[in-house]
Amino acid sequence: MSALLSLADVEALPTPSFDWFGIAPPVILFATALVIILMVAYKHRLGLAPWLPLATTLVGIGIAAVYTVLSWGKVIDGGPYTTAGGLVDVDGMGIFFTAIVLICAAIGALVASDYLRRERLDQPEYFALMLCSASGMALMATAADLITVFLSLEILSIALYVLAAYRSSEEPSQEAGLKYFLLGSVASAIFLYGIALIYGAVGSTNLRIISDTPVDNVLYLAGISLLIVGFAFKIAAVPFHMWTPDVYQGAPTPVVAFMASGAKVAAFAAMTRTIVFAMNYTRSDWQPILWVLAVASMLVGAVSALTQSNVKRMLAYSSIGHAGFILIGLQLSTGDGVAATMVYLLAYAVMVLGTFGALTYLSGPGDRDTSFEDMKGLARRQPMMAALVAFFLFAQAGIPPSSGFMAKFGVFKAAADSESYALVIIGVLVAVIAAFAYLRVIVAMYFQDGDEDSTLGRVPLGLRVGVWAAAIFTLVMGVLPQFVLDLADRASVIL
């Protein structure tokens, strides 16, 4: 090769150094997706065992998890580093968020496999799309350049658009897919325009250079606000939440489980990096915006959740409310605030996976029975599943002993430490209002009479494993939170 180059009298192009070890998780997830696509290609010639796509997915996620753990050890010992020509940051926070994404992908795949069989959508493509999306999420958690943020955002979103419209012959799913696609693309375009303006103001899209270049002109501030609009859309914060209820209601339930947890975690990770860290010196400009977003999301989420007649729609508003609580932690822009945000996102992701996972089973053949009417008398028909759903809903309401309580407590404590008392008071009041929305489901399940006989079959194995894992995690994190708190503290320090 070098002889050839000297023949042509060309200097070798300097290539950026790649630390493949550091960017292993997203690469492995994507490679697994490619393997599954290859399986599809050779399906007719070689045949395909029905369990193979799920097994491959889980193995891929497992290998990525091993690399994540090894990478954590390396960062703890040797400190954080930047690789791929400054496009990717391997640091504690990125690894922590990558781990959450892997949990989302694993439980999402477990929950989805039986659903796909039940709805006769049994195609391996589902897992390939999910892994693609997960690789985008993992990359987004470690992005160190606005271009990496944008590209990973698109990798995760485009796969999710397809997943939302996965039941391509059903009107709700089509509509959810189209709405998510149109509004998501607009948000991406606005986000990209924000990047362009910041590039114009700073002269670079690299987050480190941006944080080292104190600019405070109109171009820069306009860029920040456009970026915040783009992020607010992805995390479903009010007033950019309009798509959420429709998409959550219409999309297949296992897709919602994955989307509500993973996409929100990734978007918050990138938001922490870009807004809170890289643009910290313009804090006084964006803090009020995030304050308003947080309060509006909490209020609208809680109040609208009360009036819904569909459980998936109610949970959509509840996830809008959760975005508000998480934004409290970000808005503080302190180390404690970021650590609290990370703990909240971990707790939130697992709770939501569990709730929607259980709902995947309860929605029944056709994925239709998700109204409050259908929940009536569930405790008698499905005592175990009803108990799990009740537990997850209590956790989401923030009732101890559950991770939800720890998460809310951490965010409020961080806010009180930075003397943002107004946020704490509003947050606590809203949490009480939000609890009523969850209680409505529990009342319907336990204290109202419905059909006596269940049309649902046995709980499938994969779904049972996924939902129970989520439940146990939620309980253990609520009872013994110290381990997770320590991890988050260390991760938010190693930057």
Add this chain to the structure above:
Amino acid sequence: MSVDGSWYLIVAALLFSIGLVGLLIRRNTLVMFMCIELMLNAVNLTFVTFARMLDDVGGQVIVFFTMVVAAAEVVVGLGIIVSIFRRRETATADDLSVLKG
């Protein structure tokens, strides 16, 4: 004759606004889709202009990334629109109203 760079930025901002307004007022999904493409291309123009003004090749490289993303979006978007069109023979956003609370 040379044109000042800021004029390109103004044109780009205008294109972006046309795209955004078009998206809000038009109801045909295909036209809405074209408006999104217009917005993305307006951003491309902004990037190229800044790259020239800053004498930095980075902004021009980003344009290629954006084009790839836009192409991928076209594939997915048209796929979804076609699957809806097959079922209901309409491409109007207002007709999509199964989901509401």
